[in-house]
Amino acid sequence: MIPKELAQKVLAEALKTGADLAEIYVEDVVSLGLGMDDSRLERAVRGADRGAGVRVFFGNLVTYAFTDVLDESSLMNAARAAASAGSGSSKTPIIDLTERKSPLSYPLEKPFETMSIQDKADLLARMDSAARAYNPLITQVSAGYTELRRHMWLYNSEGVQVEDDRFFTEMRAGVVARRNGTLQQIREGFGGRVGLELLDRNDAISKIQEMAESAVRMLDARPCPAGDMAVVMCNGWGGVLFHEACGHQMEADFITKGSSAYAGKIGQQVANPILTAVDDGTIPGRRGSLKFDDDGTPAQRTVLIENGILKEYMWDIVEARRVGRSGSTGNGRRESYRHMPMPRMTNTFIDQGQHDPQEIIESVKKGIYVKSMAGGQADIAKGDFVFNATEAYLIEDGKLTAPVRGATVFGNGPKVLLEIDMIGNDLALDPGMGMCGKGQAARVSVGQPTVRIPIVTVGGTDDSVGGMSA
């Protein structure tokens, strides 16, 4: 953090040319990344980065300057640079900064230093041997560990002073099973806004063994049939489809540009009445959880769609100011102090439904059940998507039968949302591995119960798929 008097001085400088709002964002990041590939520790990187950005608002014109030096002259220079877009003048007000506390708490039970780097690397080595020992058909294994502390402070000329000290622990793994010319890759991970208690709550060894089992089972998979059919999507990570193909279009920048299918649709039916969808930045332990967003707005729970009716978009302060909305929904997020915030999802999910997941599968005469999927691709502005299933099964006469390879699901998010006609009572959030890319990287969670899309286009491909982006 920076001393209060310095923050006041920098904000006053930033306001000198007539701005109506100025802000300082300070960040201090430390991280450790370990990566094991083919039984060798290939990566061990300690990272440290700190800096600050000064953002200045002249109505809807927003300017930004940042520095990686936190002394007075660098901060004052950043303030002058950001303010140089202004041509007016204003009396320098006395800014009374008052620290605001969040009622939210994301406790860190086991700090990173309660386990040595060597023990962390040993865990990766044990994951590697456990996957290989599971079956000789497992020919490639990778495992990774990341710990990250991102501490932010924000001061603005409205007197706001907040901080959010964010800790994340993440585990990732990949296994490849190979038999003759057939190859099957599975990549998964788990993590959250938590400390090393993550490793007590999740057994990394049995997780990678389950992945190895899935990869070997999928070697026997037959090619996926192509055509229009029912698709049942798994709970948890299946929610990436909603995130990519619908959620981005509810981010306010796409709305104010008018490029989203949901622009102007508040109060209208955009989904089956059984569907409710939520963005909630306040869930304990989740990757997208915040005390304050990177605009300094308290995190909140926002119902996006309620019983099929579009209720709200996800706002940051820039877009809220653009349309004269009072306050944002706490969705302003930035990758680092080198970036200006933009509207982003936090933890986004389709809410609990009424159906027993077994009943959903039993309702399908011919279709596929997608148990695990890679991120795939979506045109986030239009919602057209292509998702690749890494693990999928045929549904024949209401029963899960053969595993199928290369299942690819095509469609359009807003259209699919109207079509989803069964929603399970098994809401789950993903295991905690989602990284959203929208020009800037952001940790997010996705989730849903089991859902049924009665008719969607399925294709087959033999390309290997991977990736866990959201």
Ligand SMILES: [Zn+2]
């Ligand atoms: Zn995304």
